[in-house]
Amino acid sequence: MKILIVGGGMGGTILANNLARRLCGELKSKKVRLTMLSASDKHMYQPGLLYVALGRAATDELYRDQASLLEPGIEFHVDPVEEFHLDKNQVKTKSGRVFSYDLIAIATGSRPVPEEIPGFAENSINVYTEEAALKFWKTINAFRGGRVVVAVGVPHKCPMIPPEITFCLYDFFRDRGLADKVSFHYTYPIGRLHSLEPVSKWMQGEFDQRGITYETLFNMKSVDGAKKVVHSEEGSETNYDLLVAVPGHRGMEVIEKNNLGKGGWIPVNRNRLTIDGRENAFALGDTTNIPISKAGSTAHFEAEALAENLAAIVKIGSPVRDYDGKVFCFIEAGKDKATYAMFNYNNPPDPKPATKSIHWFKMAYNQLYWASARGLL
Amino acid sequence: MTGKQVIDARGTFCPGPLMELIAAIKLAEVGDEIEVLSTDQGSAADIPEWIQKVGHQVISTSSDSGVWHVVVRKAK
Numbered sequence: 001m002k003i004l005i006v007g008g009g010m011g012g013t014i015l016a017n018n019l020a021r022r023l024c025g026e027l028k029s030k031k032v033r034l035t036m037l038s039a040s041d042k043h044m045y046q047p048g049l050l051y052v053a054l055g056r057a058a059t060d061e062l063y064r065d066q067a068s069l070l071e072p073g074i075e076f077h078v079d080p081v082e083e084f085h086l087d088k089n090q091v092k093t094k095s096g097r098v099f100s101y102d103l104i105a106i107a108t109g110s111r112p113v114p115e116e117i118p119g120f121a122e123n124s125i126n127v128y129t130e131e132a133a134l135k136f137w138k139t140i141n142a143f144r145g146g147r148v149v150v151a152v153g154v155p156h157k158c159p160m161i162p163p164e165i166t167f168c169l170y171d172f173f174r175d176r177g178l179a180d181k182v183s184f185h186y187t188y189p190i191g192r193l194h195s196l197e198p199v200s201k202w203m204q205g206e207f208d209q210r211g212i213t214y215e216t217l218f219n220m221k222s223v224d225g226a227k228k229v230v231h232s233e234e235g236s237e238t239n240y241d242l243l244v245a246v247p248g249h250r251g252m253e254v255i256e257k258n259n260l261g262k263g264g265w266i267p268v269n270r271n272r273l274t275i276d277g278r279e280n281a282f283a284l285g286d287t288t289n290i291p292i293s294k295a296g297s298t299a300h301f302e303a304e305a306l307a308e309n310l311a312a313i314v315k316i317g318s319p320v321r322d323y324d325g326k327v328f329c330f331i332e333a334g335k336d337k338a339t340y341a342m343f344n345y346n347n348p349p350d351p352k353p354a355t356k357s358i359h360w361f362k363m364a365y366n367q368l369y370w371a372s373a374r375g376l377l
Numbered sequence: 378m379t380g381k382q383v384i385d386a387r388g389t390f391c392p393g394p395l396m397e398l399i400a401a402i403k404l405a406e407v408g409d410e411i412e413v414l415s416t417d418q419g420s421a422a423d424i425p426e427w428i429q430k431v432g433h434q435v436i437s438t439s440s441d442s443g444v445w446h447v448v449v450r451k452a453k
Binding site for chain 1: 384385386388389390391392393394395396397399400403404419423426427430431
């Protein structure tokens with residue numbers, strides 16, 4: 001049996017390693033062939049970009065060689081897929097090779113699309129790419145005071161970034177002695193401060209304590225860099241001196257080009273992760289259209305469930321469990337405190353007061369991630 | 378018009394029904410209808426409020442066995 005994993009990010013890598021362990025005997029005996037196709041020979045720990053942006057990590061700390069993370073027995077090719085032929089159980093790669101499969105899992109991820117809002121890219125800073133995180137650091141390092149506006153594009157990866165970046169910047173400027181010279185105004189696209197209502201309520205208390213003002217139902221329409229104004233779809237506008245903006249996201253272009261899903265998001269069953277209308281094709285992580293957080297932890301827990309199911313399909317002919325919607329997100333609440341939100345399809349989160357110990361656990365996880373990627377944690 | 382899209386946001390908390398709708402409207406064509414299914418009662422108020430604020434249309438709002446059905450049309 002041939003299993004093909006497309007994408008070497010968090011979801012694809014955890015899936016491949018978890019599956020390789022479960023199918024160790026079948027891989028050794030050549031009954032199963034497990035192949036990963038990726039666009040890069042490097043693996044980036046994307047959540048680390050937040051710390052690069054704040055001057056607390058160097059970019060080279062965020063990378064490992066992808067091949068070094070993979071279990072023996074996984075065939076790895078840096079050769080991105082350009083054509084999906086799901087009816088023929090085949091893909092064609094950039095190099096022109098054709099890979100056939102019995103089971104395929106697509107984990108190609110998402111990409112920021114700042115260009116979709118006029119004026120966004122040239123007039124704001126964000127933490128979503130290495131280049132953007134470095135620009136972020138240079139900008140805040142030179143900032144000497146004024147009105148900081150946080151604005152949020154839709155949809156976006158990592159739903160905790162808006163509060164995290166606000167709290168962390170607040171502490172950053174306070175530590176630089178700029179507390180009296182910097183004010184914060186937080187905007188959010190829906191009618192509260194965060195998608196998760198309990199997180200929103202927690203944030204409101206924290207914002208009120210710090211004097212951070214806020215405005216809801218604010219969806220960026222355009223940014224006027226000359227006048228330093230952000231206009232919203234709702235008809236409002238707000239002035240800024242420093243615009244910290246979360247870009248909207250789309251799935252990867254290859255998904256759109258192959259008509260696998262509008263916006264690059266592949267429709268899947270929320271429990272089994274099967275691509276709609278298919279039994280041997282799956283998607284996970286940011287790639288899916290499931291209405292849950294686009295976050296590393298979503299990809300992580302989906303990968304664990306899917307690995308168990310793919311291994312069961314090989315061994316007993318059918319999947320054995322559902323993905324229950326589990327997500328766990330740390331929330332940095334400043335330079336040295338954090339909390340977390342854990343939830344699934346049936347249970348909302350119940351964030352606790354931020355503590356130093358959770359922050360240090362998050363800092364430890366930044367290193368432990370490499371064990372997660374290897375499917376060990 | 379490319380037809381009616383259904384967003385099944387039942388039992389999901391993040392990003393939530395309205396955020397899903399905002400994302401879907403960005404990708405929709407003028408005239409498209411989108412139906413949001415939600416178990417969050419707040420959606421019945423939040424979605425129409427936002428839709429009217431940005432100038433789209435609410436076609437219907439109803440509730441059936443604890444599930445809210447909100448149908449909207451992209452108007453511009």
